[in-house]
Amino acid sequence: MIRFENVCKTYANGGNAVIDINLHIKQGEFICLIGPSGCGKTSTLKMINRLQDPTSGQIFINNKNIMEQDPVMLRRGIGYVVQQIGLFPHMTIAENIGVVPKLLGWPPERWKERAEELLTLVGLDPKNFSKRYPMELSGGQQQRVGVLRALAAQQELVLMDEPFGALDPITRESLQDELKRLQKQLNKTIVFVTHDMDEAVKLADRIVLMKEGRILQLGTPYEFVHHPANEFVKEFMRSFKNKILDATLVDACMEPLGEEIHLPLPVVSLGTSIEKALQIMFFKRVDKLYVINEEQVKVGYLTRDKLSEYFNFGEQSNNSSGGEMNVS
Numbered sequence: 001m002i003r004f005e006n007v008c009k010t011y012a013n014g015g016n017a018v019i020d021i022n023l024h025i026k027q028g029e030f031i032c033l034i035g036p037s038g039c040g041k042t043s044t045l046k047m048i049n050r051l052q053d054p055t056s057g058q059i060f061i062n063n064k065n066i067m068e069q070d071p072v073m074l075r076r077g078i079g080y081v082v083q084q085i086g087l088f089p090h091m092t093i094a095e096n097i098g099v100v101p102k103l104l105g106w107p108p109e110r111w112k113e114r115a116e117e118l119l120t121l122v123g124l125d126p127k128n129f130s131k132r133y134p135m136e137l138s139g140g141q142q143q144r145v146g147v148l149r150a151l152a153a154q155q156e157l158v159l160m161d162e163p164f165g166a167l168d169p170i171t172r173e174s175l176q177d178e179l180k181r182l183q184k185q186l187n188k189t190i191v192f193v194t195h196d197m198d199e200a201v202k203l204a205d206r207i208v209l210m211k212e213g214r215i216l217q218l219g220t221p222y223e224f225v226h227h228p229a230n231e232f233v234k235e236f237m238r239s240f241k242n243k244i245l246d247a248t249l250v251d252a253c254m255e256p257l258g259e260e261i262h263l264p265l266p267v268v269s270l271g272t273s274i275e276k277a278l279q280i281m282f283f284k285r286v287d288k289l290y291v292i293n294e295e296q297v298k299v300g301y302l303t304r305d306k307l308s309e310y311f312n313f314g315e316q317s318n319n320s321s322g323g324e325m326n327v328s
């Protein structure tokens, strides 16, 4: 869906912000860009909707070179959430959500209906919230509306620059859950900037770790946790290591496939909770399971011992989590 080819960005009065980025983002993928401050995440994001243009190299969206498209029209086709939310204070919540649909010429009944539908999706009752103004909402509620606004015009592609940066951990977790659910439900492609590895591991299908304008590692959360590419990535992952967040999902305790690849075992999907996996083992009377990805390809296996160890840890953290269950 998005293809970066040898993309560089040098600012007139700055250094090289982005150096030779090659990246292919697939339709429906959730990509997290992560890395230290100043490593080029925002610059990379802004080149996708032409808020910045590359100094060299090319970017294609659906195989079309974005330099050959009108920037304004291009931007209307792409959702964008900035860090400071940026709701318009003089517009109601419904009008804020409807900004891009209105620009695209949707009739009022259609964008109003769309705003109500989206508010309902994130648990904000439209009867109560549609006609309020942003300042009459809490920070977390405003952030939620900011996310909805980016989804309103049914753009396939949404760019988000640290959208949950300023939130307390609990609101943040619930918004992450909502976003992930909405993304799957509405089949969006999302490019999401964060500097929180927990957030990246939780949300991303693939993570792009940048340093000084270059990509140091590109891979799944599992690869980052278990196979960091070098010392810098390992160091970066240290901030993640002791967190409980993934300890409730099978992804956390999956082992790489080896000899056992041919054994006839039941399967569970990535994202399944450890509790569910243990139940399946119990009912199927096995002590191993395969883990499969969305393409139904086996990506690892689980043992009862490892699951039990993690399950106890997850219990202590009092963090419940669910996921797709897929028993063969």
Ligand SMILES: Nc1ncnc2c1ncn2[C@@H]1O[C@H](COP(=O)(O)OP(=O)(O)OP(=O)(O)O)[C@@H](O)[C@H]1O
Pocket (backbone or CB within 6 Å): 011, 012, 013, 014, 015, 016, 017, 035, 036, 037, 038, 039, 040, 041, 042, 043, 044, 195
């Ligand atoms: N408009 C600009 N003019 C000149 N230099 C810029 C401009 N925008 C960014 N830079 C520089 O480019 C580099 C990358 O900036 P960028 O905003 O992409 O970083 P970032 O990874 O998003 O950082 P942060 O995590 O702090 O938001 C930095 O060194 C920054 O100072």
Ligand SMILES: [Mg+2]
Pocket (backbone or CB within 6 Å): 041, 042, 043
């Ligand atoms: Mg930034």
